[in-house]
Amino acid sequence: MTGCGSGGAGGAAEGKARFDDIYDSPDPRAYFLRLAPLEYEIPQHAQPVFRQAAAERAALDDGRPGAPVVLDVCCSYGINAALLNHDVTLTDLYQRYTSRAAQAMSTAELIAWDRKFYAERRRPDAVPVYGLDVAAPAAQYALEVGLLDAAFTDNLEQHPPGPRLSRALADLGLITLTGGGSYITERTFAALLDGARRPVWVSAFVLRTVSYAPVVRALAERGLHTTVDPSRTYPQRRFTDDREQRYAITAVRALGGDPTGREDTGRFHCVRYDSRPGGRN
Ligand SMILES: C[S@@+](CC[C@H](N)C(=O)[O-])C[C@H]1O[C@@H](n2cnc3c(N)ncnc32)[C@H](O)[C@@H]1O
Numbered sequence: 001m002t003g004c005g006s007g008g009a010g011g012a013a014e015g016k017a018r019f020d021d022i023y024d025s026p027d028p029r030a031y032f033l034r035l036a037p038l039e040y041e042i043p044q045h046a047q048p049v050f051r052q053a054a055a056e057r058a059a060l061d062d063g064r065p066g067a068p069v070v071l072d073v074c075c076s077y078g079i080n081a082a083l084l085n086h087d088v089t090l091t092d093l094y095q096r097y098t099s100r101a102a103q104a105m106s107t108a109e110l111i112a113w114d115r116k117f118y119a120e121r122r123r124p125d126a127v128p129v130y131g132l133d134v135a136a137p138a139a140q141y142a143l144e145v146g147l148l149d150a151a152f153t154d155n156l157e158q159h160p161p162g163p164r165l166s167r168a169l170a171d172l173g174l175i176t177l178t179g180g181g182s183y184i185t186e187r188t189f190a191a192l193l194d195g196a197r198r199p200v201w202v203s204a205f206v207l208r209t210v211s212y213a214p215v216v217r218a219l220a221e222r223g224l225h226t227t228v229d230p231s232r233t234y235p236q237r238r239f240t241d242d243r244e245q246r247y248a249i250t251a252v253r254a255l256g257g258d259p260t261g262r263e264d265t266g267r268f269h270c271v272r273y274d275s276r277p278g279g280r281n
Pocket residue numbers: 001003004005006023042043073074075076077079080132133134135138154155156157177178179180183184
């Protein structure tokens with residue numbers, strides 16, 4: 001598996017650094033320690049966007065009982081759920097998980113510490129969040145500390161949803177995505193949409209090094225219209241080295257993008273895609 005924002009989809013990210021080891025840990029300390037020097041920041045850019053989308057989706061009366069659920073795809077340790085439903089910033093999380101106090105704890109102690117931390121910072125407008133990630137320990141951690149209401153590890157790139165996820169899709173109202181646009185393809189989105197029973201919106205931050213066009217097409221086939229402002233980009237993280245930067249610049253150009261002022265200044269950049277039924281955005 002390749003690193004944050006890099007990916008496996010169609011070998012699209014072969015020039016990228018790999019961080020396989022930090023995805024499958026029992027807690028997020030290695031993740032934050034490794035990504036801090038690279039200033040991985042895309043979940044912070046997504047926070048206000050996901051909060052607004054979740055609030056608007058929750059306000060939509062779709063005629064079904066119960067609150068629509070947010071499904072964070074490629075949820076990892078529940079970072080987007082933390083930022084969505086709690087009064088915390090990504091900077092707070094970097095400080096917390098790289099702190100001496102955190103480093104000295106066992107995973108069980110960290111989980112207890114985090115449960116209290118997030119409970120104390122829970123926002124009054126918190127919405128239900130499910131997480132989907134093939135990294136079971138990461139998703140399990142997010143569940144145990146209370147960031148997720150349910151966690152799923154189905155790999156929808158390879159298999160249809162299992163019975164538990166299939167049942168859960170009845171609640172789905174909004175899909176969110178950061179850092180995973182190159183791991184998952186239209187297969188995952190199609191499986192989620194095909195199992196949904198309520199109107200589903202999608203809000204996704206995707207690297208400019210990969211094409212989201214197949215996802216846009218799959219969503220359109222299911223009645224969702226996608227909007228994007230390609231002139232508005234969001235930095236994801238610093239490149240690990242010159243070789244990775246050369247890869248990104250080549251990949252962006254191959255997709256018709258211009259790396260000037262963006263990738264050529266040393267960081268991966270994303271664009272934001274919003275998909276909603278019937279062309280409303
Ligand atoms: C770069 S991390 C992003 C984590 C988080 N969303 C963030 O922005 O901090 C990518 C995640 O995608 C997950 N992943 C890879 N392939 C997947 C798949 N087929 N389905 C679901 N998750 C997948 C990895 O396990 C990893 O946790």
